[in-house]
Amino acid sequence: MRLGTAIALPTITPVGEDVYRATNVRVHRGGRDILGGVDLTVRAGEVLALIGPNGAGKSTLLGALSGDVDIDGGEIQFAGRPLRDWPLAEQARRRGVLLQDNQVLFPFTVHQVVEMGRAPWRRTALEEEDNEAIAWAIDLADIGHLGNRRVPSLSGGERARSAFARVIAGRTGVLLLDEPTAALDLKHQESVLGLARDRADAGDAVIVVLHDLNLAAAHSDRIALLRRGLIAAEGTPEEVLTAEIVSEVYDHPVEVIRHPRTGRAIVVPIRD
Template identity: 40%
Template sequence: MELKVDSIDFSYDETLVLEDVSFELKAGEILSIIGPNGSGKSTLIKCINRILDPKKGSLIFNGRDLLNLTREDLARHLGYVPQNESRNFPVTVFDAIMMGRKPYISWKPREKDMEIVSEIIEKLQLEDLCLRDVKRLSGGQRQKVLFGRALAQEPDILLLDEPTSDLDLRHQLEVLELIRQETSRGIAAITAIHDLSLASRYSDKFIMLSEGRVYAAGGREILSSENLQEVYGVEVAVLEHRGEKIIVPESPIA
């Protein structure tokens, strides 16, 4: 599995949001998109998932142009977990995860679809909640359901927009551990994330966006105090703990 994002531009009307963004991703890798608010993180994920269409550039997945795939075909390769999602109609946890099987269901779920959803519910430890209305769940539980729906698509790439936002520490770690477990099976993941310490712990590579452009790209070495000060406008201390980088913001730069 290989994804090549090459020279992507995107704009809203005349406002350029992404400019000349490029990176590559392979099976088993977690790529974190980092940068301040408004730098284009969510927009980039939406361009990859074709929620938004780039104005320029290419998205090549295993030699195929994602811009030419049907929505159904795209959904078989890319599983999307939005930052938040509100539904105005009642739906159970089981049915919400079953929605991920839509690209494979012609009329009604098959036995295989039921088995896949049941296995995901067990994996995510949602058995006691499977008949509960999603609107009645906590934030962490809802995030697990959205993650489960994406897994039900059996994707090659998971796209996660702020998967740890509004979650407590336990649920943050649970969600990121689930992402790592899935990539260990050979799929890849792209996540937009604000917590740089968690990104450092769970990611294999990074792209750091600043005003819609790639300021730095690579491994954990790009999480330097110089880069972070320049992009985020704050003085930071970069510490080491058990071989992991811990990012400690200290004060805004005047």
């Protein structure tokens, strides 16, 4: 994947201003609160990582922000308007969503999958950018060599990168990514998150769910650490990823050291 191509695409919010503002957001399912009253802001020009133990509510919160999960209380503002007031077609042109379950079951080619990311722009003036946007996304996701291969024949990592290319082909200005590195090897984990960083530097808002705390530390501007449907800590990686906070939330002792060159946190489990 080629990094450093910070193409300035149209954004909906000036850098540094709120794209999302969630206030007391609650989601109740199966007799329990998945989200128990979450307050969160997401700003243009930053990478915000959502981390936390399994079942903490990370994917539910991302789904609520994207409009794919109905909330049972509170409010979400998107670009200064209540999210519920945005027509679905208009939302699709302003935020791209990569879900955990991004499997494509039909035998589409890689090119056809990426082309799906341009669907919201059909019958608009920006439809003229389709070919350029598709080629750009394929290049950045490092899947040009896959040619016309069909999705069922791809490895898990190749499918994940194809799905990622589909999302960025939309050129929306907001990216919501649910565990985009889960099926990727080391090189492509770094490349995908490097591209997310690149898009934030170009003015996009990027919200990414991650399990790997060290990836979150290395690539995010801010971290929201969830536990049992609530935000246990929020701030810079240095503020959130302390031994005390991580050990308590994950119920396992850790130590946090600093990278000798970058100064970023490295979380190391303490083992007997």
